Amino acid sequence: MNNMNRVGSFLVNSFGDRYLYEVNGSAFDKIGSEAAYNNHFREDLFAENSLYIIVGSDSGLLPQYLVKQGLPEGSYYIFIEVPAVLARLKEIIPEQGFHQKIIVTTAEEWLQRAEEIEYKNFVYLGNLKYSLSFAATDGRYSEYLELSTRIQEELEKVRWHSNAELGAEIFNLRQLENLSENRVSAAHLEGIFAGKVAVILGGGPSLDEVIPWVIEHRSRLVVIAVSRIARRLLEVDLSPDIIISVDPNQISFDVSKEMLMLGEKTIFINQFHVVSTLLGQWCGRSIFLGARVPWESSLNENTLSAPGPTVTNSAIDICIKMGFEKILLAGVDLCHSRDGYTHAQGSNERQSGSQLGKGQLWVETNGGWIAETTPDFHFAATQIGSQATLAKQQNCQIINLSENSTKIDDVDYLSPVDVHLQTLPYSAYHIILAAIPDDTVEKRITYYQEVLTELIRSQNAFREIKKLSNEALKANAAFFGRRGKDKGNRKYRIKMDRIEKKLKNNFSDFSLLIKRVGIRDFLKMTQGDQGRTWDEDDAERLGRIYYEAYRDTAERLFTMVDRAAERLRNRLEEEQDYPNFKKLIEQWKQDGQPGRAIVWKNAHPQYSIPEEFSQQIIELEQEFARILTNQETAHLQRARDWSKLGQVRGKMQVMYKQRQIETLRHLVNSLGQREGFEALSLVCLGSGYLAELDNNVDVALSEYQKIIDIPEEERDISILEEALKRLFRLSLQKNDYENALVIAECLAGISVAYLPYYADLLWLLGEKKTSLDLYADYLELVPDDQAVMIKLGRHYLEIDLEDGARLMFETVLQQDSSNSSAISLLDELNKREDLKKTRS
Secondary structure: OOOOOOOOOEEEOOOOOEEEHHHHOOOOOOOHHHHHHHHHHOOOOOOOOOEEEEEOOOOOHHHHHHHHHOOOOOOEEEEEOOHHHHHHHOOOOOOOOOOOOEEEEOOOOHHHHHHHOOHHHHHHHOOEEEEEOHHHHHOOOOHHHHHHHHHHHHHHHHHHHHHHHHOOHHHHHHHHHOOOOOOOEHHHHOOOOOOOEEEEEOOOOOHHHHHHHHHHOHHHOEEEEEHHHHHHHHHOOOOOOEEEEOOOOHHHHHHHHHHHHOOOOOEEEEEOOOOHHHHOOOOOOEEEEOOOOOOOOHHHOOOOOOOOOOHHHHHHHHHHHOOOOEEEEEOOOOOOOOOOOOOOOOOHHHHOOOOOOOOOEEEEEOOOOEEEEOHHHHHHHHHHHHHHHHHHHOOOEEEEOOOOOEOOOOOEEOOHHHOOOOOOOOOHHHHHHHHOOOOOHHHHHHHHHHHHHHHHHHHHHHHHHHHHHHHHHHHHHHHOOOOOOOOOOHHHHHHHHHHHHHHHHHOHHHHHHHHHHOHHHHHHHHOOOOOOOOOHHHHHHHHHHHHHHHHHHHHHHHHHHHHHHHHHHHHHHHOOOOOOHHHHHHHHHHOOOOOHHHHHHHHOOOOOOOHHHHHHHHHHHHHHHHHHHOOOOHHHHHHHHHOOOOOHHHHHHHHHHOOOHHHHHHHHHHHOOOOOHHHHHHHHHHHHHHHHHOOOHHHHHHHHHHHHHOOHHHOOHHHHHHHHHHHHHHHHHOOOHHHHHHHHHHHHHHOHHHHHHHHHHHHHOOOHHHHHHHHHHHHHHOOOOHHHHHHHHHHHHHOOOHHHHHHHHHHHHHHOOOOHHHHHHHHHHHHHHHHHHHHO
């Protein structure tokens, strides 16, 4: 009677949905699963040529829904299930599976199954998609929380390694957009800070602890900050020596734009692919990491890379190459603070509240306690560990200054007061300026002209590749008889071979770029149903797809280069004594860079703006100011979504089961700082768990009762249900059967799944007729619950209703002829009847 967390039997709601109550609860009781999925997923699960990794299957309802809607062409679905749930699903999964393109498996086997369908092709296409079932989102069955966290981390690694192998188009796009600003390579910085100490300021919660120490010892440190903390640096009036940014996505501008308000003595170190709205509107000196252009070129000579995946990884790498003897980490926590925060003050994440629903990975901190983390943080920590090992081999020590940060191999922990520092002979700004070329009008003009010459060379190459691709397309069509009657003529095959040889030999570097950028189009050759026999039409199609991919990608790259060339011409125009402001303003608006007007004014203080353009320049500056002060960004909304409490209840259950008393206590304390009845309910639930773990039953009962006392319209039904289940168990523990009976009746009112527990208790209390009626009611609704049938059969035997007992045992055997309990009980019943006949 106490086993309320077993997976249980399948129930059927009024919409005909067959589901496991412990997995899905009442999720589909109001509108049914089909309507719920239509509202929630809409078209999100129906993209063509995609691989969907989905945690949980909603008791099999989600794959059934997909089959009913019709699967998109070229797409596959891998549902990853909890083993106990998968065991029950085998009762309803057809022998041939839900569909040949739907796989239901476990966390241990999903990657192997993914390899069977060549999952890397979907990664390269950008079509590996991750989603959660309703059950995994809700976390009612708490194993889904740990499962989803594990799969997220594994997917993080899969994506990063695949992108590292191949790259992504957005990186090449930003590289070309940033060509005009990527003038000075970080190669000039190698070894310039030998024997010095740097501090890297990250965005983690411990940053707030360390900032006062950094300010106090400013003259002894080279301060390097990640761009996302610029808002916080402005709040405390701390200008870093270097600010660094790597992300090519526009959302990076949302979180980093305050860096554009920093002082002129801060140097911007950027990855070549940084979002261009940051780099193009930066007024100070900038230094780039990586290559200037995405093909073999003299422009890429004497450059220096500092790979990610994160901005902190790049910052550490460039610090090692600059020769620092010690690299201090502050705000590089890579785990949650004890009160549930992931980022420091001044961040959107901090503003939105603690992210108590995220996490479920646990790491040891430098202070020796356990802290929560997320898959992306955990992966970044392993990368930093690898960097620290390499740094140590180069006599560079990496030190984390916070006991609240994740403990990482080869990263030492020291309290700031124990760090020995020496005063720098010169400011870091002047050391860097002395190492890099001067930024003069003449040098900028020379650079722009040199790059324009290279871009013209690339455009000629792309133009020729496009021409060759069109010729190959014609030859391919003719060879397969699509152009007249000359089908199969070897001259067309010879021509295609010559074209392919020319593409490889004459344009090898550009061909590699085309295949990398056009990977989505080239991979169309691999799409289609696996296992079928290929014919002549397929061979023609493959050749057509191949050369269309060549042609279309060459055209796309030509356009990207053309825009970069036009931007460079406008940069040249910026250097003129009397520039064409009409052209400049058009370019700045097209690039979404109104702040470029301020960059121009700072670089050319000796020139005045013609009166006819002065109002437009003022408007650009006003627009730039609005952008910088606007806090209602897409990233802030995303941070608010992350701070919702949806999965907190499930996390609490995991902590309770694993007796994680301290982490549970911190979670409850953090919830106590949140407003609203949902947070209040969770505080009471967590406090009840803590009281139970402390063997204080009366306090636990009191806390759970508070949840019931919350106004009905404000109750969260899932939290209420969990509180009632705890009250039921504790009441039984105290032999308070009267209260337990009331609670069991309440639970039965929430779901038919609880009717057997209500019936069990009534039987124990002697209300046997009512108990038998409830068992019968339940079995009418859940006719395949063999455990309840066997239990009811036993009860019938107790009161000598042998026909009823026989009916129950035989029904079980009709469903499962190997059920040993039913066989044994039926055998016992037959002997009992034989004994009666003998005596009579």
